[in-house]
Amino acid sequence: MNFISKFITTTKINKYRTFIFTLSKWILWGAIIGIVVGTTSALLIGVNDYVTEVRQENSWLVFLLPLGGVIIGYLYKYHGKNSRKGVNLILDKIHQPKINIPLIMGPLVFVATFITHLLGGSTGREGAALQMGGTITEFMNRNLKVRKEEQKILLMAGISGGFGSAFGLPLAGTLFGMEVASAGKMKYEALIPCFISSFIGNFVTMAWGIEHEEVIIDLVPSITTFTVIKVILLAIVFGIISICYSELKHHIRKFSMKYLKNPMIIGLVGGITILALVYIVGTKDYLGRSLPMFEEAFIGTVPPFAFLAKLVFTAITMGTGFRGGEVIPIFFIGATLGNVLAPIVNLPTSFLAGLGLAGVLCGAINAPITSFILAVEMFHGKGIEFFFIVCIVSYIFSWHHGIYSSQKLYEPKTKLFNLPNGESISHIKLKKRV
Structure with missing residues (x-):
């Protein structure tokens, strides 16, 4: 014993x-x-x-x-x-x-x-x-x-x-x-x-003395049935825009690798294309991180097609081999899109810019919990219920797309669309072509 x-x-x-x-x-x-x-x-x-x-x-x-x-x-x-x-x-x-x-x-x-x-x-x-x-x-x-x-x-x-x-x-x-x-x-x-x-x-x-950019939501609407319906419909739009960016970038990369092949030629053509776009749109506002216009999206007005211009500029930049990151440009795309839609749906500008930021990001990275917590941290808990709705809906309606082709997709998203469980985005797309 x-x-x-x-x-x-x-x-x-x-x-x-x-x-x-x-x-x-x-x-x-x-x-x-x-x-x-x-x-x-x-x-x-x-x-x-x-x-x-x-x-x-x-x-x-x-x-x-x-x-x-x-x-x-x-x-x-x-x-x-x-x-x-x-x-x-x-x-x-x-x-x-x-x-x-x-x-x-x-x-x-x-x-x-x-x-x-x-x-x-x-x-x-x-x-x-x-x-x-x-x-x-x-x-x-x-x-x-x-x-x-x-x-x-x-x-x-x-x-x-x-x-x-x-x-x-x-x-x-x-x-x-x-x-x-x-x-x-x-x-x-x-x-x-x-x-x-x-x-x-x-x-x-x-x-080390680094200060990060801050944006503020100054007004959040009351939770009503009509407002929730608006937010759900907007979240679907944000999810679709995330698909547009992801797919454009991936297609540019595949096209470049197939027809240009050499990374140096790809980079050359990419740089020339971006230069051409600068002259087509008539501004350099979409080069780099575009922080001034991003911040303006929360407090004023931005050009109606700013989100589309940034989407194209970034997709070409990343698709032709340049380096950096995609999250800040995605912030820009979502915030400026929200800014443009705000007067159309009669919602506060800064509120909708924030929703757009979180919604497009969530659809692009397929990470609803991360995107929701990011919004809570970034906007100090304002509009928490709306951000939760936007992240969930955008996640679902971004389907099997995303900026990371090696990311694997699991339940519950794949159940809704009858996709194979645990497959990477690139493999899912490959099987759909066969």
Whole structure:
């Protein structure tokens, strides 16, 4: 009897030790990732802000955009290995641990993002932050000989640290790392390292003196049946616009790879096309991050087709090999679309700009929980019920589309549209063509 009692006691002690050891390990690794990713994000944001100012003061730099495309294409063709896949490569690694992420991916996306921003490509920054997080995590996985199952969790933490530090939204960053790889199926085991990485990454970025852009919703309508119906219909529109952007970008990329083939030629043609568009629309407002017009969407009026212009500029930029990110341009597309629709549906401008931002983002990244929490953080909890509706509806009506082709889609979305469960977006589209 004493032997059995002693055995049970020893087993319990061992379980507690294992739990404490695992918890401590996740906290330590999440903190390391957060510190390194937060520092690199601060450097990325600081340099991007600087090169953007340089471009604005030297408008002639935009004429070098085709040359920049050639340089980026050269770097990825001869030195990038398979890092051209960008964020999709990190998602592939989460699904298939045997895939290797080249450590050159982080430094390379740094340089390519600076070139893109300096010369006026329509892009953001989170793509670079996510790829840096993935590269840093891959380095840890190799040198610390992390088990395959734990590698997935650390990669999610790297994504969380990159997103949270890039936007100053640590809660959204936590969930983004857990949700984006497999829409409809979250790995809750990754919660602690993703939380630690995102929060510490954000704290470190702020400690380096980085300030993130802020927009405010000044008026939220009352919850009525008529208003809810309006919001649902608008959410469907936001979901459809997210499809338009995702599909245009993917088709440009496929067309370029099929007919132009050489990344340097693709970059050259992409740069020339963007230059041509600048003269067609008669403004440079859609180059870079377009922050002035984005902020104006919450307080004033913007051109009626600003959302469409930004959609096309960004799809060409990202589809022809330039680097940076897509979330800030998606913010712009959603906010300006909401601004234009506000007087038509008789809803407050800043409120609808915020709904558009969250709705188009949700449809593009297929992450309704992340998008909802992002809206709660960004707009300080205003209109929380409406944002929940918009994110759910937009998620459903974006169907099997999204900006990350390696993202896998799970229930409940796939049940509604009778799609295969657990397939990546790229595989779903391939099967639909056959």
